[in-house]
Amino acid sequence: MGMTPVLSKHTAFGFQIQEAEGTEASNAVIWIPVDGTVDFKKRVNRTFPRQADYVEGQHLHYSAGQWAQGGLGFVLVPDASVLGDLFEWIFDRDSYNQGALATVYKYYERGGVGVWESFIDCKVGEATFTFEKGRPVGLGLSVVGRKPGTATPAVSMASVTGPFLYKETGINVSYAGEVVAATTELERAEIRIDNRLEDPGEGLRLTSNADGGKYPAHIYNLAAAEVSGSMTRDFVSDLLTTSFQAQADDDFGSNNDGQLVFALARGSASATITCNRVQWGEPGPDFPGDNETRITQDVEWTALMEDTATDPTPALEYVVA
Numbered sequence: 544m545g546m547t548p549v550l551s552k553h554t555a556f557g558f559q560i561q562e563a564e565g566t567e568a569s570n571a572v573i574w575i576p577v578d579g580t581v582d583f584k585k586r587v588n589r590t591f592p593r594q595a596d597y598v599e600g601q602h603l604h605y606s607a608g609q610w611a612q613g614g615l616g617f618v619l620v621p622d623a624s625v626l627g628d629l630f631e632w633i634f635d636r637d638s639y640n641q642g643a644l645a646t647v648y649k650y651y652e653r654g655g656v657g658v659w660e661s662f663i664d665c666k667v668g669e670a671t672f673t674f675e676k677g678r679p680v681g682l683g684l685s686v687v688g689r690k691p692g693t694a695t696p697a698v699s700m701a702s703v704t705g706p707f708l709y710k711e712t713g714i715n716v717s718y719a720g721e722v723v724a725a726t727t728e729l730e731r732a733e734i735r736i737d738n739r740l741e742d743p744g745e746g747l748r749l750t751s752n753a754d755g756g757k758y759p760a761h762i763y764n765l766a767a768a769e770v771s772g773s774m775t776r777d778f779v780s781d782l783l784t785t786s787f788q789a790q791a792d793d794d795f796g797s798n799n800d801g802q803l804v805f806a807l808a809r810g811s812a813s814a815t816i817t818c819n820r821v822q823w824g825e826p827g828p829d830f831p832g833d834n835e836t837r838i839t840q841d842v843e844w845t846a847l848m849e850d851t852a853t854d855p856t857p858a859l860e861y862v863v864a
Contacts, residue, residue, distance in 0.1 A: 547654040555698045556581060556615065557648040558665070560628055564761070567663045568646040569694035573701050575625055578679070579616020581649070583686050584660070586612050588744070609757050610743045611647070611662040611688030618679040618706035619672075621809040625701050627863045630814070633670045633684070633736065634768070634861055642666045642738055642764045647688055650698050659695045662688030666762050672734040672805070672816065674714075679706040680807065687743050690758040707807045715804040718823075719786035723802055730839065732774040734805070734816065736859065739766040770818060770846040770858040772803075778828050778838045787823040797850070815862045820847035 556577050559568035588607040619626070635643045649660040665688035673681035714732070717723045746759025776783060789799040801821035807814045824843035831838070849856035 549651055549653050553652040554581075555648075555650040555700070557650070557696070557698070558628075558632065558645045560631060561644045561646055561663065564644055564664055567661070567692040567694055569692075569696050572646075572648060572696045573625055573628055574648075574698055575617065575620060575629075575701055576703065576706075577616055578618045578681070578706075579614075579683065581613070581615055583611060583613030583615050583647070583649070583688075585662070585691065586610055606757065608744050608747045608759065610690070610746075610759055610762075611665070611686075612743065613686065615684040615686060617682040617684070619682055619807065619814075620701075620704060620706050621711075621807075621812040622701060622704075623812045623863055626812065626814050629682075630861050630863055633667045633738075634859065636764070636767070640764060640767060642740075646692055646694075647686065648692075648694075648696065657695070657698070661692035661694055662690065663692045664689035664762060666738065666740060666764070667736075668738055668740040670736040670738075674709060674712050674729075674732045674805065676709050676730050679708055680712060687740055687762055689743075689746070689762055690754065707809060711807055711809050713806040713808070715802075715806070717800075717802040717821075718782055719789050719799040719801060723804060728777045728779060730775045730777060732772065732803075732805070734770070734772045734818065734859075737769040737771075739764055739769065741765050767848060768858065771844065772818070772846075773841070773843050776826075776840040776842065778840050783823060783826045783840055783842065787826050790822055800847075801844070803844075803846075813864045817860045818844075818846040819856055819858055819860065820849065821845070822847060 555574050557572040557574040559572045561568045587609045590607045591601050591604050632643050632645050645665045646663050647665045669685040671683045715723045716726045741763045743759050746761050748760045750756045793799050803818040805816045822845045826840045826842045828838050828840045846858040848858045
């Protein structure tokens with residue numbers, strides 16, 4: 544009998560939000576398509592010390608702590624249940640400003656036999672949404688998981704329909720405090736979320752109990768999410784340039800804050816991401832130095848939370864329906 548290779552088409556990714564830290568979520572797992580390299584996997588941090596012990600060369604090794612870490616690439620599917628849990632995992636925080644925990648599953652078939660890898664207490668460290676003309680809406684996640692799980696849930700894709708496309712994305716913008724209005728000037732946009740996760744190695748503790756201190760005891764969020772992004776704008780007016788200058792001349796003020804609203808919709812599924820208090824970076828424009836191209840404005844931006852201690856408006860809000 545010949546060898547049977549592991550094929551990419553026989554792989555799957557699934558996740559489910561946990562009810563509590565340390566409790567694996569194995570029921571109603573959401574299996575969703577991936578569209579990019581998945582390098583989220585167990586990291587064992589092998590270390591090879593060089594101590595002076597009268598041995599001629601390296602001969603010792605140990606693990607400096609173990610956890611799961613890596614990237615996941617998706618396109619956003621128009622399924623409200625999938626989007627609701629996915630956005631909760633990325634964005635939501637509890638009363639102590641800690642992010643949602645999920646159990647993550649990787650599945651593949653080897654020789655016709657299913658193989659599962661699972662990790663519990665997984666948090667999203669970073670997320671990047673990409674909106675680009677002519678392409679599906681993309682989502683890239685950087686995820687950290689505390690320790691392996693044990694469950695082997697059945698694989699059943701929640702949605703195999705095509706993803707949201709660029710032309711199903713409505714964008715509304717306020718450049719400097721004016722009423723938010725629809726725009727068709729943007730050619731590309733990106734939203735980046737940094738959930739301010741502590742390095743997983745900092746979660747290790749001095750202990751000989753349970754797992755012998757092999758895995759982190761906790762993975763903490765150290766601060767509220769930081770939200771930033773970029774966009775490419777058709778240079779049809781000086782509106783962005785004027786707004787940038789107004790913000791630059793208004794130290795510590797908020798009257799000239801911008802806002803970006805991304806609205807996805809197909810059929811009965813919709814999602815809206817609102818970036819508040821947007822501060823524009825230098826809009827240029829930069830000149831390409833030729834005589835055959837069109838000038839665009841490539842701009843970096845940062846979203847801020849409301850500067851109040853009581854119930855502040857976050858830098859980013861979302862609605863899924």
